[in-house]
Amino acid sequence: MTVRHFLTLKDLSKDELQIVLQRGIELKKRQKDGEIYEPLKNQTLAMIFEKSSTRTRLSFEIGMTQLGGHAIFLSPRDSQLGRGEPIEDSARVISSMADAIMIRTFGHEIIENMAEYSKVPIINALTDDFHPCQLLADMQTYYEHRGSIAGKTVAWIGDGNNMCHSYINAAEQYDFKLRIACPEGYDPNPELVEQHADRVEIVRNSKDAAANADLIVTDVWASMGQEEEQRLREKAFADYQVNEELMACAKDTALFMHCLPAHRGEEVTAEVIDGKQSVIWDEAENRLHAQKALLEFLMAKS
Ligand code: CP
Ligand code: NVA
Numbered sequence: 001m002t003v004r005h006f007l008t009l010k011d012l013s014k015d016e017l018q019i020v021l022q023r024g025i026e027l028k029k030r031q032k033d034g035e036i037y038e039p040l041k042n043q044t045l046a047m048i049f050e051k052s053s054t055r056t057r058l059s060f061e062i063g064m065t066q067l068g069g070h071a072i073f074l075s076p077r078d079s080q081l082g083r084g085e086p087i088e089d090s091a092r093v094i095s096s097m098a099d100a101i102m103i104r105t106f107g108h109e110i111i112e113n114m115a116e117y118s119k120v121p122i123i124n125a126l127t128d129d130f131h132p133c134q135l136l137a138d139m140q141t142y143y144e145h146r147g148s149i150a151g152k153t154v155a156w157i158g159d160g161n162n163m164c165h166s167y168i169n170a171a172e173q174y175d176f177k178l179r180i181a182c183p184e185g186y187d188p189n190p191e192l193v194e195q196h197a198d199r200v201e202i203v204r205n206s207k208d209a210a211a212n213a214d215l216i217v218t219d220v221w222a223s224m225g226q227e228e229e230q231r232l233r234e235k236a237f238a239d240y241q242v243n244e245e246l247m248a249c250a251k252d253t254a255l256f257m258h259c260l261p262a263h264r265g266e267e268v269t270a271e272v273i274d275g276k277q278s279v280i281w282d283e284a285e286n287r288l289h290a291q292k293a294l295l296e297f298l299m300a301k302s
Contacts, residue, residue: 004298005115005122007108009132009169016297017139017173023293024140024286031066031289038068039300045071046098047125048081050105051224055260056125056133059287060102063295066288072098091117100299106225121298128162128225129189134259135166136290139174141283142215145255150175152214155250157181157206158240158267159233160188163219163259168192171199181209183236206240210249216277217257218242218267234266242268247277255279 005011012020030037045064049057057073064071074094076082081090087110094101095118103111103122108129115122124132142149153176156167160182168188171178178200180188187193193200203209210216218240221233247256256268256278264270273280 003119003121005118006132006294006298007111007115007122007124008130009135009166009173011132012173012297014173014175017136020136020290020293020297021140021143023296024136024290025144027292027296028286028289031292037066039296040064040067040069040099043069043099043299044097045069045295045299046074046094046101047071048074048079048094048101048103048105049125050076050081050103051126053104053125055284055287056104059291060123060125060295063288063292067292067295069099069295069299087113088117090114091122092119095119100295123294123298126162128223129165130169131162131166131259132169133287133291133294134163135170136294137283137286138217138257138259139170140286140290141257141279142255144282144286145279146214146253149215153177153179153212154215154217155179155181155206155209155213157209157216157218157242157246158237159186159219159221159223161219161223163217164188165192167217168196168200172196176214177201179203179209179213181206181240183240186236206242206246207249210246213250213254215255215257216242216247216250219259220261220263221267237267241266242272244269244271244275247272247275257283260284 061071091114100121102125104125106128108127111124156164165188180202221237222230258280
């Protein structure tokens, strides 16, 4: 059997993504009902974090526990990865023992390289280019609140970053229209936009993106690794804050999402992120349920 990886949303078919979404909802219900379900008994997920994390680490580690398996946290500081052991060698060694590998790192090519040398599934837990696991949670959250996202309009406000790229892939995989409002110089990858030109539109005015939208999404202005650009970015993104005025351009039924962590007063106001349309806490919790469905999909033996 060939090994399945999850490096981007494109690694699963549209049908498979729908199966994972429904399964996430089902597993959430079963866990809340107190049911014990352990399809990954005796299996181990190796988790490599080269960047900080709260939600991703918690959700994968707790997810493995709930599924009857185990998770191991590896950071460059206390593994040989930090002392320059090649990623190819690490992939061979870790995959000879672990049943799957989750990795959060910088360049996307690092996880592609890892996938090439790994005998077990590689899961992208965020790279500079993509954050597909967050989209599993976001799509489940939208479905739980509003039903299918197919045919809806999503407005991405802010940086053309890893989250934005995963929303571009999601537009294709979950069948919605995506309007991206970003300042010049902070566009998403033009090749990716071009590949999805039928669904994705870039505008400069955030109100044009938000007009009549069903979902408004934003993210930090400076991602991990861009800390020194914070000041510069605050200036560049000053007109791209999600506030009540912007939310008023969207449909009354529109939801607000943010992958977190957030900076209130920067990319989003406290009124919006803590307001009625915001579903950020469900979104964060659904990292657990959606990823349990993904882990089961990639790792369960039968
Ligand atoms: N949204 C997200 O990935 O959060 P963490 O960085 O805390 O894992
Ligand atoms: N774009 C952010 C997402 C954090 C979950 C970052 O890469 O830091």
